[in-house]
Amino acid sequence: MKRCPKCRRDYRDETLLYCLDDGSALLDGPSTRDVPTEVLADRPADSEKPTKIFEPEQVEKKASLSRRTILIAILLAIAAAAGVAGYLYFRGPNRPIDSIAVMPFLNESESPDIEYLSDGMTETLIGSLSQIPNLSIKARSSVFRYKGKETNAQTIGRELAVQAILTGRVVQRGQDLTLYVELVEAQSENSLWKQTYNKTMTNLVSLQNEIARDVAESLKLKLSGPVQQKLTKNSTIDPEAYQLYLKGRFHTLKNTRQDLLKAVPYLEQATDIDPNYALAYVGLADAYRGLALSGHMRPIEYFPKAKAAAIKAVEIDASSAEAHSMLGWIVFWYDWDWAEAERHCKKALELDPNNGEAHLFYAHVLSVSGRPDEAIAEARRAREAEPLNLRTSAIEAQFLIHAGKPAEALKLLEKAIELDPNYWFAYQFAASAYIEMGMYDEAAAAARKGIELYSINSRSAAFLCYALAKAGKRSEALAALEELLKPSAGYFASPYNIALAYNGLGESDQSLKWLERGIEQRDPRMTSIVTERKWKNLRDDPQFKALIRKMGFPE
Secondary structure (H helix, E strand, O other): OEEOOOOOOEEOOOOOOEOOOOOOEOEEOHHHOOOOHHHHHOOOOHHHOOOOOOOHHHHHHHHHHHHHHHHHHHHHHHHHHHHHHHHHHHHOOOOOOOEEEEOOOEEOOOOHHHHHHHHHHHHHHHHHHOOOOOOEEOOHHHHHHHOOOOOOHHHHHHHHOOOEEEEEEEEEEOOEEEEEEEEEEOOOOOEEEEEEEEEEHHHHHHHHHHHHHHHHHHOOOOOOHHHHHHHOOOOOOOHHHHHHHHHHHHHHOOOOHHHHHHHHHHHHHHHHHOOOOHHHHHHHHHHHHHHHHOOOOOHHHHHHHHHHHHHHHHHHOOOOHHHHHHHHHHHHHHHOOHHHHHHHHHHHHHHOOOOHHHHHHHHHHHHHOOOHHHHHHHHHHHHHHOOOOHHHHHHHHHHHHHOOOHHHHHHHHHHHHHHOOOOHHHHHHHHHHHHHOOOHHHHHHHHHHHHHHOOOOHHHHHHHHHHHHHOOOHHHHHHHHHHHHOOOOOOOOOHHHHHHHHHHOOOHHHHHHHHHHHHHOOOHHHHHOOOOHHHHHHOOOHHHHHHHHHOOOOO
């Protein structure tokens, strides 16, 4: 119990410090600790005098100290709260930042011809920041799905599972270049760092290094000497060669016949200006590979050119994961040298463990090596590295189909089609999955959709013929085969796909004949011969076994 020394009011609440009536500092009342207030009120006047514990000076001193203590405590609490709030505001709730999405830089120049520059600077910065250990940088294939779309940072952060978003705006007028860069915390959408760079086009290469270094510093990252060297490593110091490379990559990534043919001279000029430009040779190999692999040109004509460029890239820079991955891909698709392909694949992953393309490549190697579960796991790693890469999802579905899991594959393909209803590659593998499930009408519908979206898609045409034949619609199947056999000017008709169509019709002799042509013409689709379940009826055929041996596969 406490008592006021002036008005002598007693209080049972031990936490009170001051009298509610006159504000005097309360004193402990030991003589009245266990006596109810009502009893004290009835006592004689003599007994109402409190026992003196402190003299008046001491009472005032104690009151003063109590007020000061309370004030200090309140100020400390306010300061602590402000500190916490400031930390959460400026640093976000999940610091330190270990995951970033570099969004496609906006081209705010007056000419759309500068689009190659904004796209290329984005891709280069992604490549540079990917060299930093323990910092997850989303791949180009994932972030470029947001290009041209109004999407807020919170949505991007949630969909890509990143903590921060790096955005940029590019303005070029003549030889003057201005770049506005900002790092935003995804959850709160607070700006963490921003910078404006004013350079000339002759400083373009050094500008990329400066941005990468500044971003790393803004994240308070402590980088070792070797990592700093990787971060600012220049594949070329020639600004003209660099711009030509960016133009070549811009067209290569569009992956149309017209754009791939435009890309080649840009990349060849880049290597002419700087013969030691390893990344330009990788880009050149990729453009040639695209022409040979997508049904645009004859593989036997373009794959050797792709291989020569990839070999040159590895010779110039043996530490380039991109160079090893590209050479491995070409050896896989064209040389059918499975051991050499795996060697380059493992080297690429050793140099860059987070390279989604290398993981996908390794999945192909594992698949044809008769290790389907490992192939699926590796494809899944590629998808985790690039969650919005629809091509990766479609190819993972292919491995699931080859492993006898078509229903699971369809679920994955449905998600891809939800993201892009016009993605023809997903419809192609959906047709294959439906065939394995005996759902031939659904397979034919999916195949037709794939052909509608990509008219030179001979694999979808083969699946259409196969599904119609298995559904007992032979006349329709023969009509589909006739369309498949029609020569398309300048395009390569895959012997493998034609053989697959004949096999659906039950014409084994024709099927085997076309497979022989596939070997002669080095058709890259022949790599599926050991994994595609639609060849099961020919597995015991001596001629089919001989084809398997010719390609270097064990029987």
